[in-house]
Amino acid sequence: MTSTIQYEYSPGHFHASEPTVYDPAQLAEGEMLLNMGPQHPSTHGVLRLEIITDGEIITDVVPHLGYLHRCFEAHTQQVPFNQGIPFVDRLDYLAAMNGEHIWAMAVEKMLGIDADMKNSPGGRRTEYIRVLVAELNRIASHFVAVGTYGIDIGAFTPFLWVMRDREHIQRMLEWVSGARMLYNYIWIGGVFYDLPVGFEERCREFITYLKPKLTELQEVLISNEIFIKRTANVGVLPLPVAIDFGCTGPVLRGSGLRYDLRRVDAYSVYPELDFDIPIGTGEMGTLGDCWDRTNVRVQECWQSVSIIEQCLARLTTDLARTRDYDPHEFVPKKIRPKAGDFYFRGESAKGELGFFFRTDGRSDIPVRCHARSCSFHNLSVIADISKGAMLADLVAIIGSLDLVMGEVDR
8 A cells, every 4th residue: 555655745734645647737627537446335346546537528547556466476486386376366356266277277287287187087077076166156256246236336136136146156165165265176186175975966956046046137137228228338348449458258258259268278178068158249239338248247157057067967977976086186296397488378257367487497486477367458448448438337337347456456
């Protein structure tokens, strides 16, 4: 906090003032400088926005970061690769399983043990377990995005519904890992432990329960006339702009590009699974608007349900639990990757999450670790899609981007 505050002193007067990009004295006639956040309930975290308005119209938005710095890169450059997983959990803490999965696959590919895992029945069971818990966590993350978005624009009931259903997922993931949000469940070369006995049956019961709830959410929120009027034609993100800013995930797919790394890079066991990639179509307004981005997230929940069902089918038939299964079969005793640079990416709940490693070939601690944050890139487009919008629509635009500041600041 002290790094972002300027302390000014004058005789008999001492106060702290936030740094600004714009000088209020140099604003044009009729323009006003507003600060939104970092403690505003609709900024989805400690994000501060410096807003220039001309009456009710936004002329510029400048995001100010650094209020939730996780020190992720500094931490992971001081501990072995396997001890970096708890720090990964704290990036996108709403989809920690997805981050753990990508981190583990990155190190496994760097060590060359990923091929052995794919060719082993035990390794394949491990991968299906990973995909199962990651897709459960993807649904939970989208539920927070859609539910809080409803509150942002005045719909309270859907938030209560999705948080109720998300609680079922949280309890199942706690049953698996012992934690509700920061799991440390997916390890390099394996998982912490096999699925608890009875987990598959409980998960099937939850999926059966969830399907009509998703239909209900679609009818009450996404297809609601008031919601459509509030989000359609608002915050339009043209596809070329989304690509130029490096947007990924539902933000990019909401603009019409069918780009999902689970298909594009075909990692893990996703090539063996049947699922679609929902995209925005401009059905209710303009292609790439807030409604499209929100609808894509709800449709992705349906696809995750399908993936979970396929994983459960495999985990209870040819990859069913046996006494011989060892969840630590491929966990390396020592991690000594060859010297060089390596980058691996995967599809997190919010888009492309990638990890860059630089290694010296002698240590199990990376010389350099960098995280490619999907939330950071998605946030960077906010000025372009907000200019010319009404001030009241800025909250709708921010919520449609589904930001997690722990991943933005890193």
